Amino acid sequence: MDDGGPRRIAFQGERGAYGDEAARAFFGPSAVLVPCPSFRAVFEAVAEGRVDGGVVPMESALAGPVAEVVDLLLEFTPRLSGELRLRVRHCLLAPPGRPLASLTRALSHPQALAQCASWLRRHDLQPVPEVNTAVAARRVSEEAPEGTAAIASRAAAELYGLAIVAEGIEDSPDNATRFLAVGPALPPRPGTRWKTSLVLTLNDGPGALASVLGAFAARGVNVARLESRPGGVRAWDYRWCLDVDGAQDVPEVRAALEEARSVCTSLQVLGSYTVSD
């Protein structure tokens, strides 16, 4: 439904969240961004057609997969239309006039806490999970709890009137998060590096996974990501998520998918899309 009007795009959190930044970077200033209280609410809004699409973080270079989002991708199997790698630079934020020495706790999304784990240990700050970085910043601003800081972006500091106590506190200088654009109403973004994401379940038997991987290897198609999640039909059955390089209409990818399908109990392509940095 690309009628040329502004797109409504859902993200988890509130203004100043990294999802907000990723959605703006993806869809530009004309997009109407729709904040949602949870990742599930983003997927529901997309599935029910209340928005044109959504933006969700699915993996961090530093802290690994966002398991909740991976599981929601498996549950909702939405169409994927783009990947954005967002450089994430975290700040420690506190109400003005509270120096680092007075702080004992840091509130943030678990991904942000994990990405700053060594810094927090070095500064003796207790990590406290919150649903989202922007929510953490707003709460610290509104409630100003004793000794409590938030980990969030510079944009969140400005929006919620907090002081930046420290900036760039992530444990790696190239901390980045992969965000996905989800939703059937979104056309693929123009770009050159194509990827295809699929989810599958395997026959239980020796060599089942090797056969799937072999189908891609035999045609020179790179498997860029392979992840297993619980939740197959029986206990200890797994669902597998694969990203392969190339679009699904490229002959090698198409043939590999066909062969892989014949050795899987189920195989669903979530979409082919381009990657932007």
Ligand SMILES: O=C(O)C(=O)Cc1ccccc1
């Ligand atoms: O909490 C947020 O702002 C999010 O969008 C989730 C997140 C947290 C840390 C890094 C990337 C995304």
